[in-house]
Structures are given as structure tokens and as C-alpha cells.
Amino acid sequence: MEQTSIPGVDREVFERVWRRVMPVERGDCPFTLPAEGEAAVEETALAVPAAEARIVTLGQADEGHDIQCLGPASAAYxxxxxxYIDDELSDWRSYQALARRTPGGGGRALAAIAADERRHAKKLSTAYFLISGVRYWPEVRSSQTAAPLHAALRERFWAEQRGAAAYQAAAAETADPCLKELFSELAGEEEAHVWTIRGVLEQL
Known part of the structure; x- marks a missing residue:
């Protein structure tokens, strides 16, 4: 049976001393040593698969496909x-224009809705960025409506109800818990706008 070390002696120390006293292998020698560099190659060969496995694992984590809250898994949305961002920015401009046309407290109420709509767009844009890594914030021109004030507010009254229903449906359909919370929050605020607009009309 071949031996590569003496019991109780460190293998590395044994090999270093043995190579010094026995530089040439002999057939009658009871000890055989691996060629220099051989052990290191074997250890490296064994270590490579583990390193590769670690790289793959880290890569998958970096891609974020296992993130359930605003991660790449929600790219379908x-x-x-x-x-939604486009709609909120358009509504922001529309309410700014309506606020300028509405006297007194009604104008201030509509300006507050305009600020809400812009805030909605910012929240949605942030969610989009976290999911995709791309910032989406399109340029929106000032919205001017030619419709009479009462008619324009009536249209906004309907639009806010449609918006609330759309967010409620989106919250029910999404598997992303953060999007579900965001859509539910926005639905509630759109419903509040409905009653604000009704109050503005009652003051005119």
C-alpha cells in the first residue's frame, strides 16, 4: 500500500523535507509523492464548480427575479x-387650468386636486423605476379646455370615478403586494376627488 506521509506529521512539512532528502523517486521507496503542482491543480479543479455555483446564485439575486415587491418579477405591469402615469400627468395639467378658471375656494380645491394628481404620477413613476430601472416621466404640455366650466367639471367628476374603478381593478389583479397597496391608495384618493368636485359645483 502506498503512503504519502507519516502518521502524526503534517503532510506539507513531510513532503517538503522528503523532497529535499529524496529528490529522485525510487522504485523501492515506500513513499510516493504527487508531482509538484499536482495537488494544487486537483484542489483548484474541485474549487471551481463551487465558485461558479456561488457566482450563479449571486447573479440571480442581483437580477431581482425573486423580489416580490416592485422587482423585475412585476415587469408585466x-x-x-x-x-397611469400619462393619465395622472394629464389630469394634473387639466386641474391646474380649471383652478385658474374657478373663483374663490373652488379654485383652491381644484389646485389641491392638481397637486394630488402630480403626486400620484410621482408615486407611479417611482414604482416603475424600481421595477424596470428606467425613469418614466413624459413631458406634458399645458392642458387647455374649451368646454364651459360646469361641463368641464362634470367630465372630471365622471373621470375620477373611472380612475378609482381602474385602480381598484388593478389592485385586485396584481400579485405584487406593493403595487396592490399603491393602487388601493390611489383608488381611495380618486374617490375623494369625486366628492371634492361635487362640492365645487355646488358652490358655483
């Missing part, structure tokens, strides 16, 4: 988020 990207187009919907863009549409």
Missing part, C-alpha cells in the same frame, strides 16, 4: 404603469 410596466405598460399599465406608463398609462
Amino acid at each position: 410596466g405598460a399599465s404603469l406608463q398609462g
Whole structure:
């Protein structure tokens, strides 16, 4: 049976001393040593798969596909988020224009709704960025409506109800818990706008 060390002696120390006293291998020698560099190659060969496995694991974590809250797994909602952002920014401009046309407290109430709509767009844009890594904030021109004030407010009254229903449906459909919370929050605020607009009309 071949031996590569003496019991109780450190293998590395044994090999270093043995190579010094026995530089040439002999056939009648009871000890055989691996060629220099051989052990290191074997250890490296064994270590490579483990290192590769670690790299793969870290890569998967970096991609974020296992993140349930606003991660790449929610990329399917990207187009919907863009549409919501577009709508909120358009509403922001519309309410700014209506606020300038509405006297007294009604104008201030509409300006507050405008600020809400812009805040909605910012929250949605942040969610989109966290999911995709891309900042989506389209330029929106000032919205001017030619409709009479009462008619324009009536349209906004309906639009806010449609918006609330759309967010409620989105909250029910999404598997992302953070999007579900965000959509539910926005639905509640859109419903509040409905009653604010009704109050403005009652004051005119």
C-alpha cells in the first residue's frame, strides 16, 4: 500500500523535507509523492464548480427575479404603469387650468386636486423605476379646455370615478403586494376627488 506521509506529521512539512532528502523517486521507496503542482491543480479543479455555483446564485439575486415587491418579477405591469402615469400627468395639467378658471375656494380645491394628481404620477413613476430601472416621466404640455366650466367639471367628476374603478381593478389583479397597496391608495384618493368636485359645483 502506498503512503504519502507519516502518521502524526503534517503532510506539507513531510513532503517538503522528503523532497529535499529524496529528490529522485525510487522504485523501492515506500513513499510516493504527487508531482509538484499536482495537488494544487486537483484542489483548484474541485474549487471551481463551487465558485461558479456561488457566482450563479449571486447573479440571480442581483437580477431581482425573486423580489416580490416592485422587482423585475412585476415587469408585466410596466405598460399599465406608463398609462397611469400619462393619465395622472394629464389630469394634473387639466386641474391646474380649471383652478385658474374657478373663483374663490373652488379654485383652491381644484389646485389641491392638481397637486394630488402630480403626486400620484410621482408615486407611479417611482414604482416603475424600481421595477424596470428606467425613469418614466413624459413631458406634458399645458392642458387647455374649451368646454364651459360646469361641463368641464362634470367630465372630471365622471373621470375620477373611472380612475378609482381602474385602480381598484388593478389592485385586485396584481400579485405584487406593493403595487396592490399603491393602487388601493390611489383608488381611495380618486374617490375623494369625486366628492371634492361635487362640492365645487355646488358652490358655483
